Amino acid sequence: MEKKISQEIINIFKFKFKFKFLHLHEPDLDKSSVQYLKNCIKTNSVSTIGSFVKKFEEKISDLTGAKYVITTNSGTSALHISCLLADVGKNDEVLVPSFTFVATANAVKYCNGIPHFVDIEDRHFGIDFDKLRIYLKKIAVVKKNFCINKNTGRRIKAIIPVHVFGHPVEIKKLLSLSKDFKLFIIEDAADALGSFYNNKHVGTFGNLGILSFNGNKPITCGAGGAIITNNKVLAKKASHLVATAKLANSNNFIFDKVGYNYRMPNINAALGYSQIIKIRKILKKKRKLFLFYKKIFAKLLFLKILDEPNKSRSNFWLQTLVLNKEYKNLSNKIIKNLNLNKIYVRPGWELMVNLKHFSKYPRMDSLTAKNTYKRIINIPSSSFLINKIK
């Protein structure tokens, strides 16, 4: 069966696209990228001094509506700083979805906190807030504005919802749950630059949001990330922490806490800037590609393509095929077959609850995640693929 499925998918790509190879996701760079980089060299401003960091941050602010944007050298760094700002420390638990890139859980560990893994829903792979509410009612109690895990006695301080592949989680339920259980919200919007819920950009609903500009993202800085927030105090703290916690007005090297070397260099910001100025075009192309895929994959009965959630406008970062339940054990073989045909696709992330080094951490059952993640295949999603359609 996996041969038949593989072949039908391969045929779609072969008949519909002109290509020698199709990568999973490549950035949309052009002459302006070269131009801005050249400018960095000419002005000898490739590092922390230079105009592009501010310009890039302003464009992110324009797009997301976030009042404050603090760029970082990776999305992981942005998550780490966000967890510090949520005051996550030793013996603090943080709710993290079982289905996510590992950085979400690692960031909690960097602060010596404890990831507490929760299940996802099977429509868009975000946290299942209904299920989580029932679970928290059972295992947690709110005392003096703190959420306490009755089983461990530890505080549950924060929740990190992930907008998987660019699809917004159910924001309304997130906000209501977090309010009831006094949870600090860090929205992991690493996948979701250009994704909106009710016309508001994701990452701006919680206390903090983070973005990623990694190489495979809709726009890239080579590596990079950002913390976005409307909270002035948190923004100020974030700026301080990413810049080694050096006292700003001091001529000398005085630092007032353990800080980090997480700033985005000017050269990486210049690269990001060259793309964010055309982000609306990029998003349009990605949506167009989705609509094309939707049409052509509708013919295949053994899978569906992931559409955007209600009330949402996804960036369609990674286009996603979801195999029917009965084929969940075939995905690895199908992926191998596609890759052999130079159609580079990838599986869903391994579940956090399946990683050995996280085995001792608390978790609710991950039944839906377990039934879902092996059915996921991310397919070529570069915005410029739309120009390669036959």
Next chain:
Amino acid sequence: MEKKISQEIINIFKFKFKFKFLHLHEPDLDKSSVQYLKNCIKTNSVSTIGSFVKKFEEKISDLTGAKYVITTNSGTSALHISCLLADVGKNDEVLVPSFTFVATANAVKYCNGIPHFVDIEDRHFGIDFDKLRIYLKKIAVVKKNFCINKNTGRRIKAIIPVHVFGHPVEIKKLLSLSKDFKLFIIEDAADALGSFYNNKHVGTFGNLGILSFNGNKPITCGAGGAIITNNKVLAKKASHLVATAKLANSNNFIFDKVGYNYRMPNINAALGYSQIIKIRKILKKKRKLFLFYKKIFAKLLFLKILDEPNKSRSNFWLQTLVLNKEYKNLSNKIIKNLNLNKIYVRPGWELMVNLKHFSKYPRMDSLTAKNTYKRIINIPSSSFLINKIK
């Protein structure tokens, strides 16, 4: 007095150099930098995939003689990973000089370790190994190959000597002390790319060494660093940890420990590569600048210029004036005066033992450091200044 001293220094710069402003340290970029960056854009390889990371690492290996080079996104990241590889964890002490950039001590903290501050000598500002030996004999004991701090009961696991401003520490004494007290050596060569001791590159004497390619360094990647070592096992572990600890041969996203997102992107490596291929020219120019400074500053009686240590060949990263002892309280005013005249200079780093948030950590007396650091003024040191001499 500070006016007289300031004016004499200002006069030297004004009469000897053509300039509108003199920055502390700028990189030596050129057309090849633009060319290599352009190549990254053209090949759509700006992130973790691309040829420049490997090429850059090979050139670092050629220069340093280190068998293994693992580039990172900052020198701080390289220090962090090195501390992890030294197995620094909760309740482990690490010997750190009181006079260094804060990252050296922070890296220990990132691992939940405890920096234990030690004094420096006043000739080149490296750790005073003679004084340290006397101190360790008093407070520490070696039991079963472990060095134990008798006062705290904790293990002293490692030592991080810093090659300050590019001047090698007394390597022979470092090695003998570390052998006697069973200390893992992480050489902080963040300042010292191109510095040699007995014709061997610094960073290659200890178990691990780290380099920095920050914006103000002899060569820059915008931001960046590297771990260098001759130990295959440590190198393999480092490569794994900087790349999120993802299992290499897995098609899926399987991680076997808490890892980090510390890799150097291709675009930053391309920038570094464009400079390291001319590193010998850069070092020559920096040495020539030193010799020029040495000659002209010899006329001033109230200071000396820092020369290179015995048996060493310094990269002269930051050229350094050292005020005579009696003027140590004038340096801030002198620095201010120079900066007002667009000669950008900077003071020595604040001592680690003077930072409030480190106040609870163990330390030996820092008498020499305290008597020395306020006398330090780093002066303009860009390699291309040699071309601005009148």
